[in-house]
Amino acid sequence: MIMSQQLAVGIDIGGTNTVFGIVDRRGNILSDGKMSTKSHDNVEDFLTELHGHLSKLIEQAGGTENIRGIGVGAPNGNFYTGNIEYAPNLSWRGIVPLANLLEQRFGLPTVLTNDANAAAIGEMTYGAARGMKDFIMITLGTGVGSGIVANGQLIYGHDGFAGELGHCIVQPGGRLHPGTGMRGSLESYASATGVCNTAKEFLTNRPEVESVLRQYALEDITSKMIYEAAMKNDALAKEVYEYTGQILGEALANFVMFSSPEAIILFGGLTKAGDMLMKPVRIHMENNVLPIFQNKVKLLFSELKESDAAILGASALAWEMKD
Template identity: 65%
Template sequence: MLDRTQQYALGVDIGGTNTKYGIVNHRGEISHKGDLPTNKYEKIEDYVIALHEALKPALDAVGIENIKGIGMGAPNGNIYTGTIEYAPNLHWRGIVPIAQMVTDKFGLSCKLTNDANAAAVGEMMYGAARGMRDFIMITLGTGVGSGIVANGQLIVGHDGFAGELGHTVIRPGGRPHWSTDIPGSLEAYASATGIAFTAKELLDGSQEPSTLRNYDPEKINSKVVFDCAKAGDKIAQEVYRFTGQILGEALANFVMFSSPQAIILFGGVIKAGDLIMKPTREHMEKNLLPIFQNKVQLIFSELPEADAAILGASALVWES
């Protein structure tokens, strides 16, 4: 039951396929959750109209006077300008002034940042990073996203795009990224997409029996690799050991850059549990200077996966 005497934030997460939204109170409780297909709207103007129509019943129920503002997370979202800039997985090309368009349509202030930064702010307000002033959030999903908080402040850089740790090069001259073509980036290895690539490479380079060989190579994804690894398949387990090694080496670099209290991992890849966490922790510690060793917590997010994007976006409102 909504309390019309308190304020709420509207959290909106714009994904390449779907947009999720919800109304959130200070305790991180979500009401009026919903979604709409992002990729249905070729024009940003049509999208903003559809978003307003979808949310109008919720806004009427709460009372727009009780909404403090709108927080939005989006790919390539710029916190300084409120624009989405050259997002490769959205229909809207170029620089899109979405925060101003939403403000004009809803009559509410709107704050935008990229989706991984929003997740970091959400973790700081509602999740495992409560009370922390220095931490790094890493999202391991289809890609690798990140948000860096230092001295209690989100690091956004001079142009709003700082924190792209997934695109740092961890294997110079290594595997080309499927979208950027940059060789050897962390995302090319430690994402769900990268895990599938590693499995296919190991199968091609070995004659060892594996249940992975029972699958059409085009059907091998991170879930298939996980299922096979859990059932004891040696090649599938080696995929996770190798992935954990690369992730751990990258995390060691990140620790020595900002000396965080914790690195918080989120996303579908971490469901592999110890299969990936043991080699990640081992190789992170092995590659740290002694002054950094055994100081950094490596922990899982406490945000519910289904709601994390909405919570992260809404947290931008309370932060402002």
């Protein structure tokens, strides 16, 4: 039992699952847990289950007097209001005053932001961005999220929703994003979903090109299959990463010229592709920035374990709270 050191609670709410844990100031996760998000259509039912799990962990850590606060990362989480606002991948519709509801349940100060902003704060507190005052965090998962840090501060904008770089248009009139109705957004190409769609387009439009991916039905192809095919030197799968890297690199060039970051940190499942993705990203980023920006920006992979990053990022929000 830990009695003398201050701890923080980190909660990351995803569309499918919610993870949570107790974290110390050094970024050690002392205890953690997981529960389903999508099985709860009502936020009150979700909070009842979460309270049941988390209160046990808090008790084991010496009680609420040892907890500085609760940090939460969630889709469409608004730092200013503490609300989840119109999250498309959650079943709780409209505006959900999540920070207030958690404060009522646990009696602890609670701060909320979106999941990519939480990842950026986690990276600045515990990961590759330690000591940096200017960097951009890009999360490459099912979607593309981002957090922008400038002059040592996370950029929230006037309404709390700044930093939606994944929805910037990079191919005008391009691929339809079914969730937003927009065409040609970065997320449509540089996410795991985008990579799958690129592979399907290549397989459909180039019937003469052999690929191990042809043994699968188009609708069954996953980003993992594409990665495994590329690792076996499958030419079409490797070209998917070249194309994805080009689009991402061109987008990052714009982001570099916008905020002149010291580094861009990439996180998420797509980064497992390593140099197959990073090499074209670097080439196309450098080829599309002004000379004053060339060879100045580090491209880094996150130093946080993927399994821990969500909890660490959310918990880091609690250390940011003013006394």
